[in-house]
Amino acid sequence: MLGGSISEEDYNFLVMPKLIKSPKYFKSLTRGKFILHPDFIEDSVKQKAFVGTSKYEYGNPNFDCPLVQRPGLEELINGPYACRQAIKHCPQKYRDGLFTDMKFIIVCSQQDKRKIFSEVIVCGGGKVVEPAFEEAALKREKINYCLTESSITGQQMKLLQACNIPIKNVKFIYEYLLSSNLMNKV
Numbered sequence: 001m002l003g004g005s006i007s008e009e010d011y012n013f014l015v016m017p018k019l020i021k022s023p024k025y026f027k028s029l030t031r032g033k034f035i036l037h038p039d040f041i042e043d044s045v046k047q048k049a050f051v052g053t054s055k056y057e058y059g060n061p062n063f064d065c066p067l068v069q070r071p072g073l074e075e076l077i078n079g080p081y082a083c084r085q086a087i088k089h090c091p092q093k094y095r096d097g098l099f100t101d102m103k104f105i106i107v108c109s110q111q112d113k114r115k116i117f118s119e120v121i122v123c124g125g126g127k128v129v130e131p132a133f134e135e136a137a138l139k140r141e142k143i144n145y146c147l148t149e150s151s152i153t154g155q156q157m158k159l160l161q162a163c164n165i166p167i168k169n170v171k172f173i174y175e176y177l178l179s180s181n182l183m184n185k186v
Contacts, residue, residue, distance in 0.1 A: 011033065012034060013033065013035075013040070014034070015036050016058075017037075019076040023120060026173070026174070027123040027124075029083040029177045030098045031087075032083055032084040032088065032094070033080075033084070034053050034057055035079075035080035036057055037063075057080060058080040059078040059079060059081030061081075063077075083098060095125070096125025097124030097125035099121050100124070103127045104121055104128050104144060104145050104146070106118060107146065107150060107152055108150060109149070117173055120173060131146075133156050135159060138160070138165060139163055143163070145168050146165050146166070148169065152167070
């Protein structure tokens with residue numbers, strides 16, 4: 001009716017009735033996709049054509065849709081517009097997404113968690129390097145961050161510090177994407 005299609009991989013809009021920290025939400029942030037309130041679809045169907053997105057885009061100053069308030073919602077609301085604007089205004093810096101030219105080591109005790117964080121990083125143009133804790137390899141790879149949700153050994157920590165690789169909790173990914181000053185990030 002409207003001429004759009006539904007796709008898991010190749011899409012411009014993600015319609016979310018309830019904003020949650022999901023892999024799809026974070027992948028959409030990394031690529032600067034429009035993340036919209038479902039009223040976008042309803043109003044488009046009523047108009048028999050796609051309507052403008054600004055009123056429906058989470059975080060957009062023109063957003064005008066009803067929301068049920070809950071703790072943590074505000075940071076999820078602001079992320080989509082901020083990420084899309086960062087990509088729009090810094091196309092060279094974020095040419096492949098918000099992790100363009102960034103390299104990470106991820107140390108997680110659960111493989112499925114590591115896989116999810118890896119997918120988000122790679123979707124955003126970054127690279128995840130296998131955690132080979134050898135000084136020459138770490139320096140050669142030019143790792144930006146070591147992300148961990150489990151403890152790393154004292155020896156690994158010393159090696160990372162010697163190579164000037166910051167150690168962050170895996171939640172850094174959320175904090176990075178949901179920050180309001182992405183255009184100033186390195």
